[in-house]
Amino acid sequence: MQYPALANIPRLQLLSGLVKCYRNLWKVCSLMPLALLALAIGAFGIGTTEFVIMGLLPEVADDFGVSIPTAGYLVTGYALGVMFGAPLMTVLGTKISRKRMLMLLMGLFVVGNLLSALAPSFGLMLTGRVVASLAHGAFFGIGSVVAADLVAPDKRAGAISLMFTGLTVANVVGVPLGTLVGQSLGWRVTFGIVAALGVVGLLGVAKLVPDMPKPEGVRLRHELAALKNVQVLLAMAMTVLGFGGVFAAITYIAPMMTHVAGFADGSVTWLLVLFGLGMVGGNLVGGKYADRALMPMLYVSLGALAVVLALFTLTAHNKIAAAVTIALVGALGFATVPPLQKRVLDHAHGAPTLASALNIGAFNLGNALSAWLGGLVIAAGLGYTAPNWVGAVLAAAALALAVLSAGLERRERAAGTPPAGTVTAERPTVATH
Numbered sequence: 161m162q163y164p165a166l167a168n169i170p171r172l173q174l175l176s177g178l179v180k181c182y183r184n185l186w187k188v189c190s191l192m193p194l195a196l197l198a199l200a201i202g203a204f205g206i207g208t209t210e211f212v213i214m215g216l217l218p219e220v221a222d223d224f225g226v227s228i229p230t231a232g233y234l235v236t237g238y239a240l241g242v243m244f245g246a247p248l249m250t251v252l253g254t255k256i257s258r259k260r261m262l263m264l265l266m267g268l269f270v271v272g273n274l275l276s277a278l279a280p281s282f283g284l285m286l287t288g289r290v291v292a293s294l295a296h297g298a299f300f301g302i303g304s305v306v307a308a309d310l311v312a313p314d315k316r317a318g319a320i321s322l323m324f325t326g327l328t329v330a331n332v333v334g335v336p337l338g339t340l341v342g343q344s345l346g347w348r349v350t351f352g353i354v355a356a357l358g359v360v361g362l363l364g365v366a367k368l369v370p371d372m373p374k375p376e377g378v379r380l381r382h383e384l385a386a387l388k389n390v391q392v393l394l395a396m397a398m399t400v401l402g403f404g405g406v407f408a409a410i411t412y413i414a415p416m417m418t419h420v421a422g423f424a425d426g427s428v429t430w431l432l433v434l435f436g437l438g439m440v441g442g443n444l445v446g447g448k449y450a451d452r453a454l455m456p457m458l459y460v461s462l463g464a465l466a467v468v469l470a471l472f473t474l475t476a477h478n479k480i481a482a483a484v485t486i487a488l489v490g491a492l493g494f495a496t497v498p499p500l501q502k503r504v505l506d507h508a509h510g511a512p513t514l515a516s517a518l519n520i521g522a523f524n525l526g527n528a529l530s531a532w533l534g535g536l537v538i539a540a541g542l543g544y545t546a547p548n549w550v551g552a553v554l555a556a557a558a559l560a561l562a563v564l565s566a567g568l569e570r571r572e573r574a575a576g577t578p579p580a581g582t583v584t585a586e587r588p589t590v591a592t593h
Contacts, residue, residue, distance in 0.1 A: 246297025321447020
């Protein structure tokens, strides 16, 4: 099979980058508790089912006899399910242990994907997507808390990034392979395989994740009180704007690359692999340095992201420059994920579960917001590169909030007063493996 997109990007370079990436990933994994592997597997399945549908919309639309825009509701419905499901499932899970809740969420994920795979009508397919999405936000939210509790305080961001590596690797391996399988053997086979991945994740959580009871004294009102913390709200706003900047460009990457850069239609898959490679690398780097200097890491990643997105308006006209920029956008965008998630956990430390899950919903809110704004500027006749400017503005706004957040934190420390909404319940002590 020939891939026109690789005319100026040797395939060996892609493979070499992938090998180096996984070599570094293996080194990180060897230093972390094995339970994180189970969380990463679950994250891999969730990431695959979230994004693979984008490459299978024509097949699904043809099978059910609906238009492509109608099939697009499968993407929108999933995103909305994540936004509303994150707090809902987290609240429902306040009465049981985090391990048991993770197992229930993976079970829900399996049911949703099986329903999608077997759905006889588009309505049931959409229902299956929504059911699967309900597990998304709560799994990453609760999983982040569990991952952080498995390691020493100075390794928490690294542990969170390792769990999110499952999501980033899904974009490098799961989504391209799922798209290929769906186009070759049928999209139902893809969702059946994803459901099987969910079963593996469920068994991994059951076997490897230790029992982690909720902190004593923490109730739903404590979780809600944590949302009064200005720093928690600022971190969520940074998540919406910063990650929104990434998806303002990536949502419209196909028409941008085919109409502006001149790539063939079939090349978009390989360009998304580059984006996924960037995501994996950025996520690991973000986790490593967030444990050392969290706010400087945010300053650098958000500032560089704003600059790169602005430059994307120019580099989109050249194949090589466009490919490099896509990888940089993925790297810089996901370098913000571990520090932002850790910042939410740090400032909602007494009752972090709901805040953590809501921050995952904030990522999807950013996706929806940026896709809408990007569509507006394209519809206004500003061209397919216009969403890059939208992304640059959003990333710059996130950087401004980061500076504001740090300034407020310095003022609070100087005054010697705890931030509003701080919850003082103790965290559980969990033995590491």
